[in-house]
Amino acid sequence: MSSDLERLDGIGATTAQKLIDNGFRTIESIATARPSELAAIDGITEAVAKKIIRSAAEQSDGVLGLKFKTGDELLEEYNKREILTTGCKTFDEILGGGLSTQRLYEFWGPEGTGKSNMLHQLICTAALPKSKGGLGGGTVFIDAENSLSLKRIREIAPRFGLDGNAVIKGISRAVPANSDALRYMCSQQLGTQIELTGAKLVVLDSIATHFRSEYGAQRQLIPERQQKANQILHEIKKFAKLYNIVAVITNQATGDPSGYGAGIKHSMGNVIGHESEIRIQVTIKSSAKGERKFKVEKAVDLPKSEVVLVLRDTGYYDLGVKPVKINTIKQSDTKMNKNPSTERQINTVEKEVPQTKKIVRRKRS
Numbered sequence: 001m002s003s004d005l006e007r008l009d010g011i012g013a014t015t016a017q018k019l020i021d022n023g024f025r026t027i028e029s030i031a032t033a034r035p036s037e038l039a040a041i042d043g044i045t046e047a048v049a050k051k052i053i054r055s056a057a058e059q060s061d062g063v064l065g066l067k068f069k070t071g072d073e074l075l076e077e078y079n080k081r082e083i084l085t086t087g088c089k090t091f092d093e094i095l096g097g098g099l100s101t102q103r104l105y106e107f108w109g110p111e112g113t114g115k116s117n118m119l120h121q122l123i124c125t126a127a128l129p130k131s132k133g134g135l136g137g138g139t140v141f142i143d144a145e146n147s148l149s150l151k152r153i154r155e156i157a158p159r160f161g162l163d164g165n166a167v168i169k170g171i172s173r174a175v176p177a178n179s180d181a182l183r184y185m186c187s188q189q190l191g192t193q194i195e196l197t198g199a200k201l202v203v204l205d206s207i208a209t210h211f212r213s214e215y216g217a218q219r220q221l222i223p224e225r226q227q228k229a230n231q232i233l234h235e236i237k238k239f240a241k242l243y244n245i246v247a248v249i250t251n252q253a254t255g256d257p258s259g260y261g262a263g264i265k266h267s268m269g270n271v272i273g274h275e276s277e278i279r280i281q282v283t284i285k286s287s288a289k290g291e292r293k294f295k296v297e298k299a300v301d302l303p304k305s306e307v308v309l310v311l312r313d314t315g316y317y318d319l320g321v322k323p324v325k326i327n328t329i330k331q332s333d334t335k336m337n338k339n340p341s342t343e344r345q346i347n348t349v350e351k352e353v354p355q356t357k358k359i360v361r362r363k364r365s
């Protein structure tokens with residue numbers, strides 16, 4: 001069977017098949033690969049790899065940044081952006097409406113401040129239809145911290161009128177065991193995974209997990225650590241733009257384990273800050289009241305600002321908004337559920353949540 005890849009210079013059916021077998025299914029995935037990655041495939045030399053990549057870059061409209069875009073093209077790209085609600089009006093407002101596709105967000109802060117909880121909320125809102133501030137899509141979750149809680153999704157989703165199990169079916173998740181696995185995953189698997197699932201959100205929780213334990217504070221290892229982290233973020237950012245999706249990473253903090261924020265610094269030095277486009281600090285305002293402060297620290301097009309949200313069992317709320325009680329809508333796998341009105345409600349919601357099993361071929365944006 002002939003494939004799209006055969007349109008590239010120097011590629012016949014056999015090489016195309018080898019590339020596909022190694023996860024390079026699209027011209028874009030080749031255009032954005034490194035020659036050494038392709039040359040690692042049996043039968044492809046470094047010279048051939050370079051030729052294939054050049055040809056792919058030409059055919060995929062300069063995703064490598066080798067082509068200047070015109071103002072009209074920039075506008076077209078800008079107009080394709082979609083906005084994802086956080087589920088909290090005051091937070092959306094300081095973010096310029098919500099989180100934008102094509103951009104990389106970083107939530108950083110001390111342990112237990114609620115970063116992973118915010119990711120769980122975003123997984124739910126991303127599954128909402130566009131008419132309700134969502135992106136109508138699933139999530140690719142790179143879970144270096146092993147933090148994904150299906151329980152939390154099932155607790156938060158109903159508050160947005162979604163069935164928790166349907167939201168969970170829209171998630172695909174991997175747990176890279178170390179920083180090498182994480183880098184490999186981001187450069188070799190992420191693009192294909194986004195393409196196959198049609199996900200609209202990619203999250204990495206957290207960028208610092210493996211680096212902290214593997215590299216510690218050894219100064220001589222800092223350049224290697226920074227280079228690896230830089231590559232990982234670069235890949236995530238690239239795919240956020242290529243597939244018009246929202247990308248969110250979390251990062252940890254050093255100093256002040258209390259979580260209130262005094263004297264804390266983000267982990268991993270400056271490399272994360274350079275790559276993340278919107279950096280948001282998360283700290284505890286009042287532990288007893290569940291209040292968390294989200295502070296926009298750095299963004300080229302947003303003023304510095306902050307907002308206090310309240311973390312409840314059904315997720316984050318604006319200050320003063322009464323939280324929805326947990327389990328007001330039953331999940332779809334409750335086979336015992338004989339209440340027809342509840343079943344109807346769940347069925348309607350499920351239709352709005354795309355499943356990962358479907359193969360969605362997308363136009364590059």
Ligand SMILES: Nc1ncnc2c1ncn2[C@@H]1O[C@H](COP(=O)(O)OP(=O)(O)OP(=O)(O)O)[C@@H](O)[C@H]1O
Pocket residue numbers: 109110111112113114115116117118145147252290311312313314
């Ligand atoms: N059902 C719930 N209702 C209210 N708060 C909750 C609930 N579940 C967890 N929390 C709170 O969430 C906080 C932990 O949040 P989370 O795991 O998102 O933090 P984190 O910033 O990701 O931490 P880490 O850096 O360790 O990964 C704890 O303070 C906990 O009390």
Ligand SMILES: [Mg+2]
Pocket residue numbers: 115116117145147205
């Ligand atoms: Mg966490």
